[in-house]
Amino acid sequence: MQNISRRNVLILLFDALAAGPDGAIIRPDLAPNLAKLAKAGAVFQAAYTPASQGSPARASFFTGLDPAAHGLWQNGVVLPSWNMTFPQRLAPLGYHNILVGRRHLAGVANWTTEHCRLDEYAACDWAHGPLHRSRQNAYLAWLQDTQPEIYFKIFPKQANPDDTEIASDMREAVRALPESLSFNTWVGQQLAERIADCSAECPFLGIAGFVVGAGMGAPPSCTSESEQLDDTALRHSDTAAGALFEMLDASGRLEDTVVILTSARGNCEPGSEMSEANLHVPLVLNGPAIDAQTIKGAVSTIDIAPTILDLAAAPIPARMQGASLHGVLSGSCPPRGWSLSRHRSDDALERNWQTALIADGLKLVMRHGDTKGACSANYALFDLKNDPSETTDLAELPAHAASLEAMIDKLIDARCAMEDRTEPRIAKF
Amino acid sequence: MSNQSRRPNILFICTDQQRGDSLHCAGANWAVTPNLDGIARDGARFSQCYVQNPVCSPSRASLFTGKYVANHGLYANGVPFPSHQGLFTRVLADAGYDCGMIGKQHLYPCDTWRTEPRADDGYRVFEWAHGPNHRALENDYHRWLRQEHPDLYAEIFPDKGANENTEYSNRARTGTPIDHVKKEAHYSHWVAERAIDFIQHPRSDDAPFMLVANFFDPHHSFGAPQEFRDMIDADAIPAPNTRPGELDDKPAPHRAYSEKSYSGTAPGFQDYSPEQIKEIRAQYFAMIALVDYEVGRILASLEEAGLADDTLVVFSSDHGEMLGNHQQLLKGPQLYDDLTRVPLLARWPGHISPGTVVDELVQWVDLSATFLDAAGCGAGRGVQGSSLLPLTRGEDGDWRKWALSEYRFSGFKTDPLLMTTMLRHEDWKLIVWHGDPATPATRDGELYNLVDDPGELHNLFHDPDHAKTRRHLKTVMLDAMAEAEDRTAVQSRAW
Numbered sequence: 050m051q052n053i054s055r056r057n058v059l060i061l062l063f064d065a066l067a068a069g070p071d072g073a074i075i076r077p078d079l080a081p082n083l084a085k086l087a088k089a090g091a092v093f094q095a096a097y098t099p100a101s102q103g104s105p106a107r108a109s110f111f112t113g114l115d116p117a118a119h120g121l122w123q124n125g126v127v128l129p130s131w132n133m134t135f136p137q138r139l140a141p142l143g144y145h146n147i148l149v150g151r152r153h154l155a156g157v158a159n160w161t162t163e164h165c166r167l168d169e170y171a172a173c174d175w176a177h178g179p180l181h182r183s184r185q186n187a188y189l190a191w192l193q194d195t196q197p198e199i200y201f202k203i204f205p206k207q208a209n210p211d212d213t214e215i216a217s218d219m220r221e222a223v224r225a226l227p228e229s230l231s232f233n234t235w236v237g238q239q240l241a242e243r244i245a246d247c248s249a250e251c252p253f254l255g256i257a258g259f260v261v262g263a264g265m266g267a268p269p270s271c272t273s274e275s276e277q278l279d280d281t282a283l284r285h286s287d288t289a290a291g292a293l294f295e296m297l298d299a300s301g302r303l304e305d306t307v308v309i310l311t312s313a314r315g316n317c318e319p320g321s322e323m324s325e326a327n328l329h330v331p332l333v334l335n336g337p338a339i340d341a342q343t344i345k346g347a348v349s350t351i352d353i354a355p356t357i358l359d360l361a362a363a364p365i366p367a368r369m370q371g372a373s374l375h376g377v378l379s380g381s382c383p384p385r386g387w388s389l390s391r392h393r394s395d396d397a398l399e400r401n402w403q404t405a406l407i408a409d410g411l412k413l414v415m416r417h418g419d420t421k422g423a424c425s426a427n428y429a430l431f432d433l434k435n436d437p438s439e440t441t442d443l444a445e446l447p448a449h450a451a452s453l454e455a456m457i458d459k460l461i462d463a464r465c466a467m468e469d470r471t472e473p474r475i476a477k478f
Numbered sequence: 479m480s481n482q483s484r485r486p487n488i489l490f491i492c493t494d495q496q497r498g499d500s501l502h503c504a505g506a507n508w509a510v511t512p513n514l515d516g517i518a519r520d521g522a523r524f525s526q527c528y529v530q531n532p533v534c535s536p537s538r539a540s541l542f543t544g545k546y547v548a549n550h551g552l553y554a555n556g557v558p559f560p561s562h563q564g565l566f567t568r569v570l571a572d573a574g575y576d577c578g579m580i581g582k583q584h585l586y587p588c589d590t591w592r593t594e595p596r597a598d599d600g601y602r603v604f605e606w607a608h609g610p611n612h613r614a615l616e617n618d619y620h621r622w623l624r625q626e627h628p629d630l631y632a633e634i635f636p637d638k639g640a641n642e643n644t645e646y647s648n649r650a651r652t653g654t655p656i657d658h659v660k661k662e663a664h665y666s667h668w669v670a671e672r673a674i675d676f677i678q679h680p681r682s683d684d685a686p687f688m689l690v691a692n693f694f695d696p697h698h699s700f701g702a703p704q705e706f707r708d709m710i711d712a713d714a715i716p717a718p719n720t721r722p723g724e725l726d727d728k729p730a731p732h733r734a735y736s737e738k739s740y741s742g743t744a745p746g747f748q749d750y751s752p753e754q755i756k757e758i759r760a761q762y763f764a765m766i767a768l769v770d771y772e773v774g775r776i777l778a779s780l781e782e783a784g785l786a787d788d789t790l791v792v793f794s795s796d797h798g799e800m801l802g803n804h805q806q807l808l809k810g811p812q813l814y815d816d817l818t819r820v821p822l823l824a825r826w827p828g829h830i831s832p833g834t835v836v837d838e839l840v841q842w843v844d845l846s847a848t849f850l851d852a853a854g855c856g857a858g859r860g861v862q863g864s865s866l867l868p869l870t871r872g873e874d875g876d877w878r879k880w881a882l883s884e885y886r887f888s889g890f891k892t893d894p895l896l897m898t899t900m901l902r903h904e905d906w907k908l909i910v911w912h913g914d915p916a917t918p919a920t921r922d923g924e925l926y927n928l929v930d931d932p933g934e935l936h937n938l939f940h941d942p943d944h945a946k947t948r949r950h951l952k953t954v955m956l957d958a959m960a961e962a963e964d965r966t967a968v969q970s971r972a973w
Contacts, residue, residue: 125973420954464956476588477890478556478588
């Protein structure tokens, strides 16, 4: 029967979770369930996000396209309408799609509500984070509904979209909510309920949009987009994930479910957007017919969307640039071995554009110049194998001049490889 | 409304495969181009206009979208114009312009005699003919020819089924019969006839027009009416630009493209004798003389209709032609100035001073922005180029300092696929022949100093004395490619 090959897909999608040193979970002490998932699954030790910012990175995750192709080049830009997300591609195949929590494929400043596409999810409980005060924040609506006293104590007044500064006492009150009322607990529970509601006859796609960055959906601070990992939030999401696994196991669906854990990006100090702490993200696949293994070669999170279509026994559309990891998991083909990442921010007075190439165990970071002469470009080169924390820049060392030149050449070619050539050529001229 | 504030008509005359150095006013003393020279004399000539791709469809997509090839998605001939891309003609039509296209457009596949579909282009008039030998039933030139010159039509296109050879004119070693017909029956004449008809179409006073008049000449096959061949002194045309052993220090595909053109599917430079190459060059300039003559008729009709002062006339071409230089013919992955530099002239009385010469590096992506600027339509959604009008007024303080051209197996396919990128910057040109991970092809490069070596005969890419320059230009190329990324999607919220 066809359904047998169409796996359920459960995605644990984090917002600000860097990969641990072994490519898996960064704080296994806080996240035993996730660590267990990784241990029993396939761990990609060198998975990279193609964008330094959350929204462009998520757009790449959902479309299988490089930011240069999907056009959502920085936070605040709406994913251009002609792009299709993989949930949109799964829905017509009979998948029951559910999203709970963060999405971020559109600007959400000024407490703007984000709208999913009509053909994207059978059920969507959108909430950018516990501190995002859109009136359509499904988590806050739930909190208000179930615990009105607590809710109104924390949020006594309706939010003002033009004054989105979150007072520190409000932030602390949300952080101090008991685990049973926390955002990530709600994400897990709500997703579990939604999955339980859906017929066992059709496969489901469940996306848990966990929020573990300390910003919690409030505006990023004006000096920094960095979001430190909130330990408590990670612990709660781990418990929530564990409960989800138990529910699936109890209902007999776990054996037919592939669980994918990844993150849009890690976190970083301003100025070091291309650091491993930001670009190197966890990627774990666990499920039937996936052997426990570690994959060392570099992959990109644009490779996940085509992998999911493979899991759904669906053809991979031309308009995806990622390469399915299916063959990598079965050992029949090597990982792509390289990844390109970009940071393009026009917010600051000075241009902060950076491009990074990860290949051959090295990382080249180019800080772009302005061709009109306002500033000039420079390079940094790191040996990720021997210096994973990027303490020594090799770019200026004569011994590494040839490696630097080779990486610059490869960067030019990698850029070219990621251009939008998804429209099929159907004739000679 | 006063003349100064009235929205101008826009007449864009575009040829196919015309080199940037092929006009008399640009130094080609042997060229017969009095009418085109007249546009330059009465307006502006851009001495360094680069196209974003050296073959038809990708280059034209950059014109219509104002985007670089890496972004608009029409990276090769035979790729349909991506449905989410917009054309500037649609914007002008929505602003009240009466828009038309006459001739070859090539934003969609046209081989196997297929008819080009319409995009959401805003044209009222769409009289399409992919070329003089293109046997689509919808070829409007052929419809005209059947009506106006039925005997000629029957003689040249006897009805024996239209599918015999769709690459007929590419493979022709000389001009084909339709290239040599008398001028009154020629494709270029048809373009002018229909353009004149469009210009003379009655319109209310406040409805300006925008016409794209697309000539097929001087695209191969190399042949022109005898009357125009007679105007050209083949001896006055210099011998092809090359030197002995030139190809030895160029990337390997240059040698293959010398033997055969179009990835082996069309005759190459080496298939011809020097005398035959000389004749090809003469026929090429005869085709340009014919275009010039027909442009003269279009301009005269503009004058006659009293519209010359209210019309922005722009003349350009979608890419160049090797024409035997560097021991090559036609076009392909090569990014010599032969292919990437095109003529660009603009005349707009009262707005562009006569005799203006603009030496800045400008690009084809700038044309749609220029038209939209002249029409008062703002920048245009998704347009990456910039209006050239300030440059014609000498207001050039912050103009970009580079030009990019990107070939992405855009012409006939090869195995492995060939991709090349050109950066023009200051005195230099860097060409990257891409390798892994873009393509399994061998990575290589070309580096020319265009001041010392305007003919691009001496490849300095592997010269250790120029390693520093090479590195600098690779860096500028990466910066320019980053600046050329499509960031036109609007940031509607701060995060």
